Amino acid sequence: YACKEKIIVIGAGVSGLAAAKKLHDEGCDVTVLEGRDRLGGRIFTSQVGDLTIDMGASWIHGIGKGADGLKEWENKYNPLYQVTLDNKITTLATWQDEGDTESLYFWYKGGETTYDVGTVFKNFENSLEDLQEEADINTSLKDLYSKYDLTKKTSKGDAKVDQNIKDYTLAYFYGFEYAADADQLSGKYIDNDSYFFGPEHIFPDGYIQIPKALAKNLNVILNQKVTKIDYSKDSVNVITENGKVYEADRVVVTVPLAILKSNMITFTPQLPKSKQDSIEKMGAGLMDKLYLEFEDVFWDEEADWLDYISDGNVKWGITLNYYKYTKKPVLLMFNIGKDAREFAEMSDEDVIKQAMETLRTMYPKATDYVAYKRSNWSHDEFARQAYSFVKIGATKKDPLNIASDIDKKIYFAGEHTNFNFLGSAHGAYISGTDAASKIIEDYNSNFEQSLVSNFMYLRFAF
Numbered sequence: 001y002a003c004k005e006k007i008i009v010i011g012a013g014v015s016g017l018a019a020a021k022k023l024h025d026e027g028c029d030v031t032v033l034e035g036r037d038r039l040g041g042r043i044f045t046s047q048v049g050d051l052t053i054d055m056g057a058s059w060i061h062g063i064g065k066g067a068d069g070l071k072e073w074e075n076k077y078n079p080l081y082q083v084t085l086d087n088k089i090t091t092l093a094t095w096q097d098e099g100d101t102e103s104l105y106f107w108y109k110g111g112e113t114t115y116d117v118g119t120v121f122k123n124f125e126n127s128l129e130d131l132q133e134e135a136d137i138n139t140s141l142k143d144l145y146s147k148y149d150l151t152k153k154t155s156k157g158d159a160k161v162d163q164n165i166k167d168y169t170l171a172y173f174y175g176f177e178y179a180a181d182a183d184q185l186s187g188k189y190i191d192n193d194s195y196f197f198g199p200e201h202i203f204p205d206g207y208i209q210i211p212k213a214l215a216k217n218l219n220v221i222l223n224q225k226v227t228k229i230d231y232s233k234d235s236v237n238v239i240t241e242n243g244k245v246y247e248a249d250r251v252v253v254t255v256p257l258a259i260l261k262s263n264m265i266t267f268t269p270q271l272p273k274s275k276q277d278s279i280e281k282m283g284a285g286l287m288d289k290l291y292l293e294f295e296d297v298f299w300d301e302e303a304d305w306l307d308y309i310s311d312g313n314v315k316w317g318i319t320l321n322y323y324k325y326t327k328k329p330v331l332l333m334f335n336i337g338k339d340a341r342e343f344a345e346m347s348d349e350d351v352i353k354q355a356m357e358t359l360r361t362m363y364p365k366a367t368d369y370v371a372y373k374r375s376n377w378s379h380d381e382f383a384r385q386a387y388s389f390v391k392i393g394a395t396k397k398d399p400l401n402i403a404s405d406i407d408k409k410i411y412f413a414g415e416h417t418n419f420n421f422l423g424s425a426h427g428a429y430i431s432g433t434d435a436a437s438k439i440i441e442d443y444n445s446n447f448e449q450s451l452v453s454n455f456m457y458l459r460f461a462f
């Protein structure tokens, strides 16, 4: 049945826009309320000189068909890739297949290149399932690997070096994927999520093209910071900081997990206790980016990643060679978890000083940078995090529990509600279309019920 309802979607990130587009296509009267003065949320394209850079998401993870272990995606593209095809948006392959064809360049102190850390990581991964069997929900990733004897798996057999490699692997390989430290990540549920097959792509002209394509023909109102959602009556009232009241039949809440954890939005009545518990238990991770532009390239041009393994004191373990894909002399450096939280409180000058020190350890001839751009997601009022993870103590049911609707009036979407693709832009997209499908289903069953009761009424009336 064509949807006749008024729906409000809170948040114009990829999940909110995907939900709104689907509901709009079904005929619903949809309004998107966005707190910022721009679309995209944690997709945020910026400019340094003539260089287009993404401060939030950069990659479509997997542009092939199908997702690991999920039948429903058989022969279907990653939905974000489908959006690029439908809208003729150009993307660019970084490396061909997840994991094995990236060229990783490693340093271990004093510029010395180390042996194959990639293989060490693979060995780690292969033993994960066995280790997980004995883990419970309070076992962290760090606990899980504390029993893993790495020295037998490496060629050097140097215990100190091996310990540093192990720490590095946990901090950067897993840390990068889940935006959290190994002592916070659930050992039980790590790597239980899915991924789309195929190459990884970036957007030479910015990821923002995806939100823009989704927002076409939608009614999106910017600068509407929602502070109250009252669902105590038949319809729902959504109230903004500037005092506007929007009325709707149903509402989709897509604000980030860290916003749900904060008291920015008051729900009347309060959210059910079990939902509050799940919000509390899940982790809102942090990962920040630093783009540095140079006059010329002084690093290995053919590398994808320049990785620095430290004895725990260096905070810039991974750097992407942006030159390889854009031919611009740019490096993209990352920090994660507690390091990112520490940097978030520091000045640009101090942060860049530390980054340059790491670069000069790898490349003593490194020149000074000419321009930079740095993200600070924990200080961003409408994000307060990068992406979400299953924290120690949480289970895979918690994202599901956050996603569940309340009284068929308040629905939830966002990367944090999608266990299979937690933390990703495609996970956010899928959570949005899932919430929209649920609304259409609930609308239709409501509609059928009212047809039946009208029919009964007419029968008895005659």
Ligand SMILES: Cc1cc2nc3c(=O)[nH]c(=O)nc-3n(C[C@H](O)[C@H](O)[C@H](O)COP(=O)(O)OP(=O)(O)OC[C@H]3O[C@@H](n4cnc5c(N)ncnc54)[C@H](O)[C@@H]3O)c2cc1C
Pocket (backbone or CB within 6 Å): 010, 011, 012, 013, 014, 015, 016, 033, 034, 035, 036, 039, 040, 041, 042, 043, 055, 056, 057, 058, 059, 060, 061, 224, 225, 226, 227, 254, 255, 256, 259, 264, 265, 287, 288, 289, 375, 377, 382, 383, 385, 386, 387, 413, 414, 415, 416, 423, 424, 425, 426, 428
């Ligand atoms: C540094 C970084 C790198 C990343 N890299 C990748 C990557 O390479 N590939 C990938 O797939 N994913 C990546 N991600 C994750 C990806 O960006 C997110 O998972 C995805 O964009 C989240 O979409 P969302 O719709 O769930 O949330 P958001 O994009 O955060 O959207 C929520 C919206 O709600 C709005 N909002 C919040 N509070 C209010 C309020 N009170 N009233 C009204 N509006 C409000 C926000 O402004 C925002 O627009 C990265 C994220 C970060 C931060």
